[in-house]
Amino acid sequence: MIGxxxxxxxxxxxxxxxxxxxxxxxxxTPKAPRASGSARLVFAQSPFGISVTADGxxxxxxxxxxxGLPSPSSLGAFRAYVxxxxxxxxxxxxxxxxxxxxxxxVGHVTLNKFLLVITAEPDSAPRSHAGxxxxxxxxxxxxxxxxxxxxxxxxxxx
Amino acid sequence: MNGRAxxxxxxxxxxxxxGSAQQKRDPMSGMDHMQxxxxxxxxxxxxxxxxxxxxxxxxxxxxxxxxxxxxxxxDPARLPLAKxxxxxxxxxxxxxxxxxxxxxRRIKGHEFAMYGFNGEVPGPLIRVPQNATIxxxxxxxxxxPSAVHWHGVRLDNRSDGAPGVTQEPVAPGGSYxxxxxxxxxxxxxYHPHVREDVEQAMGLFGNMIVDSPDADYYGPANxxxxxxxxxxxxxxDTLVPFGADGPDFALMGRVGNVLLTNGEPSYALxxxxxxxxxxxxxxxxxxxxxxxxxxxxxxxxxxxxxxxFEHEELVPSVVLAPAERxxxxxxxxxxxxxxxxxxxxxxxxxxxxFEPEVDTLGFVTVDAAPVRADYxxxxxxxxxxxxxxxxxxxxxGYFDKPPDKELTLTVQTTGLALATVQFMTIDTAYYAxxxxxxxxxxxxxxxxxxxxxxxxxxxxxxxxNMDIDWHVARGSVVKLRLFNDPKSFxxxxxxxxxxxxxxxxxxxxxxxxxNQVWKDTALIPVGSTVDLLIDASNPGDWMLHCHxxxxxxxxxxxxxxxxx
Ligand SMILES: [Cu+2]
Numbered sequence: 001m002i003g004x005x006x007x008x009x010x011x012x013x014x015x016x017x018x019x020x021x022x023x024x025x026x027x028x029t030p031k032a033p034r035a036s037g038s039a040r041l042v043f044a045q046s047p048f049g050i051s052v053t054a055d056g057x058x059x060x061x062x063x064x065x066x067x068g069l070p071s072p073s074s075l076g077a078f079r080a081y082v083x084x085x086x087x088x089x090x091x092x093x094x095x096x097x098x099x100x101x102x103x104x105x106v107g108h109v110t111l112n113k114f115l116l117v118i119t120a121e122p123d124s125a126p127r128s129h130a131g132x133x134x135x136x137x138x139x140x141x142x143x144x145x146x147x148x149x150x151x152x153x154x155x156x157x158x
Numbered sequence: 159m160n161g162r163a164x165x166x167x168x169x170x171x172x173x174x175x176x177g178s179a180q181q182k183r184d185p186m187s188g189m190d191h192m193q194x195x196x197x198x199x200x201x202x203x204x205x206x207x208x209x210x211x212x213x214x215x216x217x218x219x220x221x222x223x224x225x226x227x228x229x230x231x232x233d234p235a236r237l238p239l240a241k242x243x244x245x246x247x248x249x250x251x252x253x254x255x256x257x258x259x260x261x262x263r264r265i266k267g268h269e270f271a272m273y274g275f276n277g278e279v280p281g282p283l284i285r286v287p288q289n290a291t292i293x294x295x296x297x298x299x300x301x302x303p304s305a306v307h308w309h310g311v312r313l314d315n316r317s318d319g320a321p322g323v324t325q326e327p328v329a330p331g332g333s334y335x336x337x338x339x340x341x342x343x344x345x346x347x348y349h350p351h352v353r354e355d356v357e358q359a360m361g362l363f364g365n366m367i368v369d370s371p372d373a374d375y376y377g378p379a380n381x382x383x384x385x386x387x388x389x390x391x392x393x394x395d396t397l398v399p400f401g402a403d404g405p406d407f408a409l410m411g412r413v414g415n416v417l418l419t420n421g422e423p424s425y426a427l428x429x430x431x432x433x434x435x436x437x438x439x440x441x442x443x444x445x446x447x448x449x450x451x452x453x454x455x456x457x458x459x460x461x462x463x464x465x466x467f468e469h470e471e472l473v474p475s476v477v478l479a480p481a482e483r484x485x486x487x488x489x490x491x492x493x494x495x496x497x498x499x500x501x502x503x504x505x506x507x508x509x510x511x512f513e514p515e516v517d518t519l520g521f522v523t524v525d526a527a528p529v530r531a532d533y534x535x536x537x538x539x540x541x542x543x544x545x546x547x548x549x550x551x552x553x554x555g556y557f558d559k560p561p562d563k564e565l566t567l568t569v570q571t572t573g574l575a576l577a578t579v580q581f582m583t584i585d586t587a588y589y590a591x592x593x594x595x596x597x598x599x600x601x602x603x604x605x606x607x608x609x610x611x612x613x614x615x616x617x618x619x620x621x622x623n624m625d626i627d628w629h630v631a632r633g634s635v636v637k638l639r640l641f642n643d644p645k646s647f648x649x650x651x652x653x654x655x656x657x658x659x660x661x662x663x664x665x666x667x668x669x670x671x672x673n674q675v676w677k678d679t680a681l682i683p684v685g686s687t688v689d690l691l692i693d694a695s696n697p698g699d700w701m702l703h704c705h706x707x708x709x710x711x712x713x714x715x716x717x718x719x720x721x722x
Contacts, residue, residue, distance in 0.1 A: 049681025056502035
C-alpha cells in the first residue's frame with residue numbers, strides 16, 4: 001500500500017515538462033555541433049478554430065528558430081538547409097521547405113507523429129532527402145511513442 | 159497485465175511528480191473520496207470505447223452526489239412521442255409559445271423519457287427576417303428550473319435568458335416572456351442556460367435562421383437543410399443518469415456514444431445529381447467537437463455564427479466546437495450514396511497510439527436525374543463579401559493594440575479518486591490540442607463539479623470566474639487574449655462564448671487570421687493563445703463562458719459588464 005509520505009512527494013514535486021504541447025526542442029548532430037534551435041507548431045490557416053484534414057489529422061505550420069548553422073557549402077556540395085517531417089519509422093519524408101538561421105515558417109505537416117529533421121541539400125527544393133542531418137526533434141505527439149518518454153523519465157526526478 | 163495496469167503499477171511504486179501547481183495538495187483526498195462515495199448501481203456500468211479496459215483503481219467507485227434522470231423514472235410510454243422540428247416562419251411583431259416538456263424518444267430501439275420544446279426535437283425552427291422582433295412566451299413544463307438563452311443574438315439584455323445574471327430561473331410550472339430582436343442575418347440557436355449538461359443534452363435546443371433582405375446574400379442553392387448535431391450517452395438500454403447536485407463528467411464533458419442529427423441516429427437526404435445543398439450546421443452537443451465531411455463531395459464554407467466570411471473557401475471538412483455554427487454549400491456532382499461522417503484521430507491512451515475514429519451520421523443519396531437549375535458554376539466561384547470586409551475594416555485599427563484583458567484557462571481539482579490523479583499525471587506526457595473523444599469515460603464520469611473547478615483567471619488581478627468584475631464602456635472595442643494553459647492538470651479545449659455581442663478571432667498563436675467572420679463562440683485549443691476583438695456595442699451584463707456544458711457547470715464563466 002502506498003504511504004502518506006510517498007503520496008506527499010507525489011503532490012509536492014512540480015512536474016517540469018520541457019515544453020508545451022506545441023514546442024519541439026531541436027538537437028544538433030556532429031555535422032553541425034554549434035547549431036541549436038527549436039520549433040513551434042501552429043495550426044495552418046483555416047476558417048475554423050483549428051486546421052485538420054478530413055480524417056481529423058492536425059495540420060500545422062512549423063515555425064523553426066535556429067542559430068549556429070554553418071554555411072551549407074562547408075558540409076559539402078550543398079546550398080540549402082531543408083526541413084522535413086518524417087514518420088517515426090522513417091518510411092515517409094514530407095518536405096516542409098527551406099530554412100536558414102533565424103526564424104522561418106514552413107509547412108504543412110499532417111502527420112499524427114513525426115520527426116522534424118533538418119538536412120543540408122544541393123538545392124532548396126530537393127525531391128528527396130539526401131544530405132546530412134544537422135538538427136532533429138520529435139513532435140510532442142511522438143512522446144506517446146514510448147512511455148519511457150514520460151517527463152518523469154526525461155530527467156525529471158523527485 | 160495489460161499496458162495500462164502496468165503504468166498504474168509503476169505510478170504506485172514511484173514517487174510521481176504531479177502535473178500542475180493547480181492541483182490542490184491534499185495527499186489523502188483520494189482515500190477520503192473513496193470512503194465517502196455513495197454506492198448507487200443506477201449508473202453502472204459506463205460504456206467504454208473498444209479495446210479500452212476500465213482503469214483498475216476506479217472499478218466500484220461512483221460519482222459523489224446523487225443521480226438524476228428526466229421524469230424521475232416515469233414510464234416513457236405515458237409521454238407523447240417526440241415530433242421532428244417544424245418550420246415556424248415569423249414576421250416582425252409575431253408571438254410564439256415555446257413550451258419545454260417531457261417527451262418520449264425512440265433511439266436505437268430503446269425508449270427514453272427526454273425533453274423537447276413544443277414536443278419537438280429539435281425545437282421549432284424559427285425563421286425570421288433580419289431586424290424583426292418577436293415575442294416568445296416560454297412555459298416550463300419539465301421537472302427542473304429552466305430558461306431560454308437566444309444564443310448569438312445581440313438582443314436586449316433583459317431577454318438574454320441567463321439565470322443569475324439577467325433573470326431568475328423559471329420554476330417548473332412557471333412562464334417567462336422574452337422579446338427577441340434579430341439585428342444580424344445568420345444561423346442561431348436557442349437552449350436553456352440552466353443545467354445545460356442535462357437540459358440541452360436531453361433535447362432542449364432549436365435553430366433560428368435570420369434572413370437578410372438581400373436575396374443574393376448567399377449564393378444560389380437548390381435546397382436548404384438545418385442540421386443540429388448532438389450526441390447522447392446511453393448504457394445498454396438506459397440513459398446514463400446525470401449528477402443530481404451538479405454535472406458529472408466534469409473533466410472532459412459528457413461525450414455521448416450515439417451521434418444524433420436532428421435528434422435521430424441516422425440522417426437521410428435525397429438530392430439530384432449536381433445539386434447544391436446548403437447546410438446550416440449547429441453543434442448542440444455538450445462537449446464533442448465535430449470534424450464533418452460529406453463523403454468527399456465538394457464543400458464550400460460561406461458563413462459562421464453571425465455573418466458571412468470575407469471570402470468563401472473550399473474546405474475538406476468542417477470543424478464545429480460546441481455551440482459553433484457554420485453555413486456550408488455542398489455540391490453532389492455524381493449519382494450515388496455519400497456518407498456524412500465525423501472523422502477524427504482518437505488517442506488510445508493505453509497504447510499511446512492515434513487511431514482513426516469514424517462515425518457515420520447518415521447518408522445523402524444522389525439520384526441519377528440531374529438537378530433542374532444547375533448552380534455548378536456559381537458554386538465553383540468563391541464569392542468575395544466586400545460588405546463584411548468593409549465592416550471589419552472599421553475595427554482593423556484595433557488589431558495591433560495591446561490586450562485589454564488576458565485570461566488564462568485552467569483547472570483546479572480536489573478530492574479526485576487516487577487512480578484518476580495518477581492516471582492524469584502519467585497522461586501529461588502529451589495532450590492533444592483538441593481531445594476529440596473520451597478515451598477514459600470511467601474516470602471522467604467520476605469527476606463532478608464538486609471535485610473539478612474549471613477556471614477563467616484574470617492574469618492582471620488573479621481573480622477567477624465570477625469574481626472577475628470587468629466593466630467596459632458601451633462602444634468599446636476590447637481586445638481579449640485567452641491562453642489555454644497546457645500545463646494544467648487536465649488541459650482541454652474550450653469553446654468560449656460571449657453573450658450579446660459580436661467578436662472577431664484576430665490571431666491564433668500570434669498568426670493573424672486571414673479571413674474574418676463575426677463570431678460569438680471561438681475554440682481555444684490546448685496550448686493556444688487566441689486574440690479576440692470584441693465589438694462591445696450592446697449594453698448590459700453579458701456572460702462569457704466555456705460552452706462545454708460540464709465546464710460551465712463547474713464554474714468556467716464570468717460576466718462582461720457593458721456599461722451604458
Ligand atoms: Cu471548457
